[in-house]
Amino acid sequence: MLNLVSRALLALTAVSAALAGAYFIADGDRTGVVLLAFLALAAFVGGLSTAGNAVHDLAPTVAADAPPPGRTAMSSAVPTGSGWPLAAAVSLTVLAVGAVIGVPVVLAGLLLLLVATAGWFARAWSEHPSWTPPVRQRVSSRLLAPIGLPVGGFLLAALIAVSMSRVLLAIPADAAWVVAGLAAAAIFAACYWVASRPRLGSSVIVALSVLAATSMVGAGIAGAVGGERRFEPHEEEEHPLVISAKEIKFNTDTITVKAGKDVHLEFVNEDEETFHNVAVYDGSGPDSKPVFNGEGFAGDDERSYEFKAPPPGSYSFVCDFHPNMKGTLVSEG
Template identity: 30%
Template sequence: MLTTGSKLTLGGTALSVLGAIVWGITKGGSVGYVGVLGLTSAAAAFLLLFVVVTYLRDANVPPSAPDALTGSAAAQPPPTPSMWPVVAAFGVGLLVVGAVTKPIVFKAAIVVLAASAVEWMVQAWSERASSDPAYNASLRKRIIHPLELPVLVAVGVAVLVYSFSRIMLFLSKSDGPYAFIIVGVLIVAFAFTFAARPTLKKGVIVAVCTVAALGVVSTGAVMAISGQRTITKHPTTADEDHSQCLRDAQQVASNPEYEEIEHRASQHVSAKSNPAAKVILENGQLHAEVVGAQGPQVTLTIARSNPTNILFINRDSGEFRLTAYAGTDVQTVNDTQVKIERLSCTTLIHKDGEQMFTVAFPKSSAAATPDDPYRLFVPGLDGQQITVYVP
């Protein structure tokens, strides 16, 4: 006769084999291989357990044994009420919802199911460890607390951080620093009070911290629902596919409404902290500033084949864009070889605006002619250019 334990392990074996077959058929490549391997291993493990528990008959004491009245399964106290079956059921529901909505919900359901499975198993096991419920409870704590507490703390911290981030995203850029200052001052004030009054009741401290945490979480939830402030998105070629750099004043005149899209503008803050040069348009004059170089520069040396960050600053009225000319490239168009100019440019920059511009010159200046050097220029401003030398 099959015991309860052997039924469970036999079911696990069958399920794993079935899973391996389905996985092997539906998934190909390394994912399929690894999945089949894992499920087959699980089937083998379940099978081994099945053999063991069947042989041992679930470690049940035979009725004829001397300690049958105390040692048999029937003599054990019934399990205490547990919340984990409810949590597991919630996880299954979440799994179904996640399967038809978002992958993140599905993944969260897997986590909930795994957590409830571990908790449920440890609780069930600990309740059968001895006939002393107090000892069983302490045994459960000893095993599960090293796992439970760090996870709970991590989840708590994550919730707090996420809530705080929602608050900061809701507040405007100018209000954000004030919020930081107020929160910082409150933390310091409470910490100082707690430190100065060691006789303060523990309950008061716990209450204050709990109220603060709940305040952050609830405010964060409200602000998350209200939505974050409008964050201006920098246009890139990913947004527009009609980008084209204008070459000269004639093209500018014929495209008055043309909005330029930057090709290579870096959005990274780290890049903006160390540009190779600042190129400034001021009083109709274009010049460069290089750290260490005395005065305005009209030439720049830029290493070949190396994306280099330049900060373009427009201090003039009107909108201008900085354009880089890096020679020509031969391309085949309709079976005909044509020379294409390597041009890249910033967006139109308004007065006192600035933009990081990433330029790359793949060829040495030896490939350029003296009357058509590599350069940075502003279309529409004739004669204003920074000559670029590429070693």
């Protein structure tokens, strides 16, 4: 049964949803769309909570000379405490934070809200007179055991993994392994403590779970807001160039380097008692200018040359002692 309040809230839901869609099409601003969507969600939840309560919100018409109506005292069972409202509040907080951070946090908040809503309705149903032991056994064997436990375990593992990853990416690398070890030890200790107390009440377990989830989500949000630490790019290791001279000739006629990078050249002279070296010039003519002149030495021996690669272009590398020993050095940008 829909009363006046529930009808007004459901109408506000429709209007807010329509305005959110129109605002997104017209402007595309995410902030305004999220605010209108939250208004629609809040109005929808309020409309559901006030619908069907059989309370007449319009006063009946009564004659002026009518006697006062008789009233019958009604008693109802007081509902017991539950941790699901706190879980719903946490999920709404995550949704609000997600409106600022990004879509993944919003999706996480929506998922938490669905779980909290389902748990809240299940708790309310369990206190209804229709919740008999046979019904409880049927729901447990057909719904909770095959579906609820695997889904709940997966969601818990995903929550821990995502939240911890945000934290570990935000702190220094040297401290990340310490924090990860302490978190793993805390989770293990908490699970052991709960398992060692088989008579522990469900309310205590729910309260501990909500507290742990709130702390984990809060830490993850704080890590996401703080941003990831700076990662140093891994530079590829530069392998040294190797050139050898044998029988008065180089083993290659082309070498390639990266412009502006440090070049490490290993030169092997295999001609015994014959002097060789490696020199780089900006051309091949007599007026070419030297870029690098390596030390000459007699074989059989080797030397390590180091120089900075010239600007992009084509250069000549030669042996100053034997002009016929030459090749092309290509400097790539």
